[in-house]
Amino acid sequence: MSDLLEKLKNKVLVADGAMGTLLYSYGLDTCHEAYNLTHPEQILAIHEAYIKAGADIIQTNTYGAQRHRLTEYGYDNDIVTINQKAVDLARQAAGDKVFVLGTIGASRGRKRCPLDLEQILEETKEQVQALLSTEKLDGLLFETYYDSEELLAVLDMVRPLTNLPILTNIALHEPGITENGRPLVELMSQLVMKGADIVGLNCHFGPYHMIQSLKQVPLFAQSYLAVYPNASLLAIDAETQQYQFSSNASYFGKSAELLVAEGVRVIGGCCGTTPEHIHEVKKAVKNLKPIARKLITPTVTEEDLIKRVRQEETLVDKVKKEVTIITELDPPKTLDIAKFQEAIQALDKKDIGAITLADNSLANTRICNLSIASYLKDSIQTPLLLHLTGRDHNLIGLQSRLMGLDLLGFHNILAITGDPSTIGDFPGATSVYDVNSFKLLTLIKQLNQGQSYSGASLRQQTDFTVAAAYNPNVKNIDRTTRLIEKKIAAGADYFITQPIFDASKFEQLAKVIQPYDTPFFVGIMPITSYNNAVFLHNEVPGIQLSESFLAQLEDLKDDPIACQAFAMKSTKDLIDQALKYFKGIYLITPFMRYDLTCQLIDYIKEKQLR
Structure with a gap:
């Protein structure tokens, strides 16, 4: 298997889409990570569907495979088994032609996390070690991190544990601004300095707002950019009153071209995306080369805000x-x-x-x-x-x-x-x-x-x-x-x-x-x-x-x-x-x-x- 980072030097790679969206469509709506043990054939089929659609990278079904989450479903004694089985299934589908990333999801998010930062790090380390023990991964993917403190601390803890590529995906409530009130480019730069090989965005927003957010982000000399957008913003079906995403695979593919123009080299999908979305992305980027230079559109920085405040104070x-x-x-x-x-x-x-x-x-x-x-x-x-x-x-x-x-x-x-x-x-x-x-x-x-x-x-x-x-x-x-x-x-x-x-x-x-x-x-x-x-x-x-x-x-x-x-x-x-x-x-x-x-x-x- 060729090296992931070596491949990204000259090629835009397509990642897979949502796992949960398809599991829901199959009627499986409890502990998704436990399905690695109870429904392995369904997990394998989803991996294979994304690979058939054109994915160059797939991720393990381990987003929530940490102790405090698995405990809710009575699987707290199966943490190692669930994570290792997920890697086995992904590698079985990928063979030696597709990269496999071990996925770790954020603990702090929209819902309140009962753990303090030290406990989060302990549980994250436990999961990472279980994933790495298989020796079948091509990298680690940390995704849906709203809280920059958590993500930076996790990266500090994990980077010494492995030489594999690490991809860190930030989730935003507001375009271009992190939950902690920092410009996106500032946090991404810090992640790069701490050793993230690929930095990116995932979840919450569809392609449009991610494109807007990335306009402020430069091309980093030592890291690449990744994006895993949702299919769209959530909407409520007028008849069923169920939340749903738009069926917009063609739009998703066209958006991939704009993402490449912003310097992105890894494009996948998050909530609401399906193999159809990934197929459209593959078609869109098939003949595109990564850009080597980029003009950025700066957003308001902390320094700008200080200058502005000083201007306003000088009125007094x-x-x-x-x-x-x-x-x-x-x-x-x-x-x-x-x-x-x-x-x-x-x-x-x-x-x-x-x-x-x-x-x-x-x-x-x-x-x-x-x-x-x-x-x-x-x-x-x-x-x-x-x-x-x-x-x-x-x-x-x-x-x-x-x-x-x-x-x-x-x-x-x-x-x-x-x-x-x-x-x-x-x-x-x-x-x-x-x-x-x-x-x-x-x-x-x-x-x-x-x-x-x-x-x-x-x-x-x-x-x-x-x-x-x-x-x-x-x-x-x-x-x-x-x-x-x-x-x-x-x-x-x-x-x-x-x-x-x-x-x-x-x-x-x-x-x-x-x-x-x-x-x-x-x-x-x-x-x-x-x-x-x-x-x-x-x-x-x-x-x-x-x-x-x-x-x-x-x-x-x-x-x-x-x-x-x-x-x-x-x-x-x-x-x-x-x-x-x-x-x-x-x-x-x-x-x-x-x-x-x-x-x-x-x-x-x-x-x-x-």
Whole structure:
């Protein structure tokens, strides 16, 4: 028998598919590994079917042949016999033309394992020694390892026991990311350094997500790549209500070509695959040669995350040292986003601290801010700051949304309670309010510690910098200190205020917050017309305009140009006063009038150059 690794130097090899899928189809659904003793003819027939379909490599029927699993079925005294018989059956089918791998399955997986790591290693060693004692194997296959700690420890333990090739297959919950929150390429590289001859993926995902995952993985100089995808994602049959995989052997074969293009040299199948799938793979790769070079598509690394966090933190640090501008832009109410995109592009050119996207402000339905942020992410340079309300999301939705935000790289959040649904365009809608802004701040900071709201580990920390809202438009601003302190204690990194239209408020607010080191971005919103001013003053909570300002606007209301000029001058006067006390300016764009916001950004920057 020629050496497996020698063969892989110049050839793509096809491995077998699922054992359990076929045993289930035969009505054998208890202890699969015990069938090596009780139904050897069925096991032999499955091996032969895969070899006939074109498999160059088959694996022993020993995935769960460890002590704690066999004990469940009363076979704990038959561990050595079951493993050795499995090797005999596989070698009988393979002869000297097909490679045989001794298979060991992970202990830690979707179901909780009762063993600690030391016990897992003891049981794995017991099984490996039983397999190796036959001296009929061409290598060992460790598969469906979700937990990187287990796999690395197993490899450390097994590598000194044999010179046979070792193949380690990782299983993923998320494409490209291990269960322990590490980039796939990082774990694969570590496995290679520890002596794995072939590193790969198996189970949980079908070919598509495995192809996507492998785009980040380079060709290793001293190891080869393997993939054993499921036939598809699981689905439920509408009539039988049974879980099933797609019958997609032709698609599976075509996917094999794409896997070879990612550098894979061993292609087999996992759950749901059959000899038909393997036959299609064989046809697809028959005339393909392994690739020698590959362009990789890097994913976000830990170093990238650290850099990103530093960038987001500098929004807070920066405003402590110099004037920093952030602007608000409401997502569109319709699917016509041309004007919105125009506004975003214009603001992006202004080199400001962040652009904030509201979360259905005033309870009016708009395009989801996370969706539009994801849509824009690759086309702009300015960081996006997303509002998040307790009104529209229950606890499940909030944590889900936050984990999604972190995964997508949106780490600037404004945590708010949210205006009640009754004031919006769907007054019959329910306001959720599982949490208010205080509890939402606490939840976000808890996620930053790597803990779910339930207390369960997230296996990775989120990296949010979180703002709290503050309304200075109250009769007695001195009484708001307790509110500020509560939000700081809950986790607020900085504050963003409601728009201020009374210049005297800036000095008052500066005195109130003087004891605190937490930065404030003071809200400034240009008025677009007399009617706009009347609406804001009378109907929008938290906004008050002076009677003298309203009277002067009313005198000019029939001359739109003069009215706008007066309103803009008044806004600039407010900015002049604000800059006497604050370095953080929060410009709120009214009615998509981004031209006004751009003018004010230019005004602030010119003022700093004087």
